[in-house]
Amino acid sequence: MKSKPTRGRPREYDPEAALTAALGEFRRRGYTATSLDHLSDATKMARPSLYAAFGNKFEIYRRAVTRYSEQTAERRRHALFEEPSLQKGLEDYFAAIIDAYFSGDGEPLGCPVLSVISGEAAADPVIGAELAAAIGRSDSLLQRRMTIAAEAGEIAADADVRGLAAMLAALQHSLALRARAGTPRPELIAIARAHVALVLKAAGAGRS
Amino acid sequence: MKSKPTRGRPREYDPEAALTAALGEFRRRGYTATSLDHLSDATKMARPSLYAAFGNKFEIYRRAVTRYSEQTAERRRHALFEEPSLQKGLEDYFAAIIDAYFSGDGEPLGCPVLSVISGEAAADPVIGAELAAAIGRSDSLLQRRMTIAAEAGEIAADADVRGLAAMLAALQHSLALRARAGTPRPELIAIARAHVALVLKAAGAGRS
DNA sequence: TTCATTTTGTACCGCTTCGCAAAAAATTAA
DNA sequence: TTAATTTTTTGCGAAGCGGTACAAAATGAA
Numbered sequence: 001m002k003s004k005p006t007r008g009r010p011r012e013y014d015p016e017a018a019l020t021a022a023l024g025e026f027r028r029r030g031y032t033a034t035s036l037d038h039l040s041d042a043t044k045m046a047r048p049s050l051y052a053a054f055g056n057k058f059e060i061y062r063r064a065v066t067r068y069s070e071q072t073a074e075r076r077r078h079a080l081f082e083e084p085s086l087q088k089g090l091e092d093y094f095a096a097i098i099d100a101y102f103s104g105d106g107e108p109l110g111c112p113v114l115s116v117i118s119g120e121a122a123a124d125p126v127i128g129a130e131l132a133a134a135i136g137r138s139d140s141l142l143q144r145r146m147t148i149a150a151e152a153g154e155i156a157a158d159a160d161v162r163g164l165a166a167m168l169a170a171l172q173h174s175l176a177l178r179a180r181a182g183t184p185r186p187e188l189i190a191i192a193r194a195h196v197a198l199v200l201k202a203a204g205a206g207r208s
Numbered sequence: 209m210k211s212k213p214t215r216g217r218p219r220e221y222d223p224e225a226a227l228t229a230a231l232g233e234f235r236r237r238g239y240t241a242t243s244l245d246h247l248s249d250a251t252k253m254a255r256p257s258l259y260a261a262f263g264n265k266f267e268i269y270r271r272a273v274t275r276y277s278e279q280t281a282e283r284r285r286h287a288l289f290e291e292p293s294l295q296k297g298l299e300d301y302f303a304a305i306i307d308a309y310f311s312g313d314g315e316p317l318g319c320p321v322l323s324v325i326s327g328e329a330a331a332d333p334v335i336g337a338e339l340a341a342a343i344g345r346s347d348s349l350l351q352r353r354m355t356i357a358a359e360a361g362e363i364a365a366d367a368d369v370r371g372l373a374a375m376l377a378a379l380q381h382s383l384a385l386r387a388r389a390g391t392p393r394p395e396l397i398a399i400a401r402a403h404v405a406l407v408l409k410a411a412g413a414g415r416s
Numbered sequence: 417t418t419c420a421t422t423t424t425g426t427a428c429c430g431c432t433t434c435g436c437a438a439a440a441a442a443t444t445a446a
Numbered sequence: 447t448t449a450a451t452t453t454t455t456t457g458c459g460a461a462g463c464g465g466t467a468c469a470a471a472a473t474g475a476a
Contacts, residue, residue, distance in 0.1 A: 008422025009472040030327025032240040036464060046425055051465070053423095109330060118388045119238025119327045122317060132389040163402030167375070170382035170403065174374070177322055177381045180329045181340040194371030195378065202410035216452025217442040244434060254455060259435070261453095417476105424471070432463070440455070446448085 015053065016067065018043040023064035027109040031061060031117045031127070058126065061117075065130070068112055069137070072100050080145045086154045087200055089145070090168065094192040097172055101179040101188075110180035114173060135169070142168045149203070156204030164203050171195045223261065224275065226251040231272035235317040239269060239325045239335070266334065269325075273338070276320055277345075280308050288353045294362045295408055297353070298376065302400040305380055309387040309396075318388035322381060343377070350376045357411070364412030372411050379403045 021042040025034045036047045036057060043050065054060045079092035101110050109115070113134035121128040143165035149155045155164075175188055183191075229250040233242045244255045244265060251258065262268045287300035309318050317323070321342040329336040351373035357363045363372075383396055391399075 005474065006422075007420070007472095007474045009424065009470095011423065013424095027330070029331045030240060030329075032238060033328055033331065035462075037462085047464080048426095048466070049424060057464070107330075110326070114385055115326050115330075117327065118318070118323050118385055119325065120241055121238075121388045121390075122235070122315075122323075123237045123241065128388075128390055131385070132391075135386065135389050135391075160402055160406065163399075163406055166382070166399045167378075167403055167406055170375075170378040173382040173385045174378035177326055177339070177385075178343065180326045180336075181343050182329075182336055183340075183343075191371075191374045194368055195375055198368065198371055198375055198410040199406070202406040213444065214452075215442095215444045215450070217440095217454065219453065243432075245432080255434075256436075256456095257454060265434075419476075420474085422471100422473080424469105426469075427467090429466080430464100433461080435459090437458085438456085441453080443450105443452080445450075 013043065013045050013049065013053065018045060018050075018053070019060075019064040019067050022060050023068055023112055024103070026061055026064065026116055027103075027112050028107075031120055062130065065112055065134075069134075072096070076141070080141060081148075086145075086149050086205065087196065090196045090199075091193065094171065094175070094196065095189075097175060098179075098185065098188050098192060101175060102185060106185070108179045108182055108185070111172075111176035114176035115180040135173075138169050138172055139165060146203075149205075154205060155200070159203045164199060167199050167202075168196075171199075221251065221253050221257065221261065226253060226258075226261070227268075227272040227275050230268050231276055231320055232311070234269055234272065234324055235311075235320050236315075239328055270338065273320055273342075277342075280304070284349065288349060289356075294353075294357050294413065295404065298404045298407075299401065302379065302383070302404065303397075305383060306387075306393065306396050306400060309383060310393060314393070316387045316390055316393070319380075319384035322384035323388040343381075346377050346380055347373060354411075357413075362413060363408070367411045372407060375407050375410075376404075379407075 021044075022039050025038045025042045028034075029038065036050065039045075039050060039057075039060060040047050045053070050060060054063055075096045076093055079089050079096055081089075083089035083092055101108065101115075103109055111134075113131060117127050117131055121131040143162060146155070146159070146161040146164045146168075150157055150159050150161055171192060175192065178188060178191070229252075230247050233246045233250045236242075237246065244258065247253075247258060247265075247268060248255050253261070258268060262271055283304045284301055287297050287304055289297075291297035291300055309316065311317055319342075321339060325335050325339055329339040351369060354363070354367070354369040354373045354376075358365055358367050358369050379400060383400065386396060386399070
């Protein structure tokens, strides 16, 4: 279907590209330390245009994070629910996370939620809710996977799936902080591998 | 020995109390969102007095964190190195951490380093170094304890002590984030307890 | 060509932020 | 009483911050 030509000045920005650029700034500087001028420079949009297109600063952040979640969700879900091997699946899941925690040129950025807004989360309920939601999403995914593993006999039937899921989530939280603190990628990979192996050992998995 | 009376206007602030009050502000709002005016209100010191007494904003933060570390170190060290039972010691260690992550009236503040400055850590090398140092301190303590455990036969002699220590550190990182996101204290306690039990299971501890 | 519409850019606003110079206050020494 | 010293307070300045009103630009419609 042919789109009707629109009147008026043509839009000069690409919404997706702008949100990606904005998230880059938030990830590098932290939420509060990122100003509208920083976002304007990165997106090549003047502040009134940012405001008209996306809303206020927190709206820009939230939409950028939503897009990031959508982009990274598929690979993580595939790792957990389509890879038959629990161990391989968890390893792939954390490999996807570590990949996401570094920029294209190896800059250690961490998680755009866990690493970026924890400072502000205590004083600002809206920001706190965003942090809690992100933590809840991972908890949910991991708990579902470990429940399936117990039901399928991949781990002990009576394993503490909530505890195991929380341990795996703790690895994700730790990776976010360590990346942010500058821990080199190979070291994060080693930490993740050891953690997964030990979790499976604790879970009573067949082979480890 | 009698102290010589000093000339000049008497000092009106107590350095320790001022640093405690300042840290309270940083923990509630996050590093960047805490202004000198916030610190001034909380400490009852005007900005020039703060500057003269402690230095710039980051110096105030760093000294407040140093004092906090000194205050919390003893209980954690006691738990790890003076309690003979590894399990009891780890449980006490994380109980001390959870206690420290809440204010006197139950406000969930998290860790004054892990939860407060991760946002700014990527862009500011000085802040990044502070985060890395805090992570390194915990890593060091936990690794030393697990090494002793392996040597003493409390866990398997060939246990991966680095991996186990990193798992325990991950719990600390996770508690800091979850407290910040508003997770209730009893839930944090349950997560910590399960995590420690599972780590010991993975470590090949005698009883669990 | 002029008008209507949509988007972008300029200019401005009120407030916040950090840091500092100098005056004022509060002490002891002379 | 005056002077010296130390600390605190007042006042100031430059820059930053988030947001908005309105002008300008770039299109298609009439």
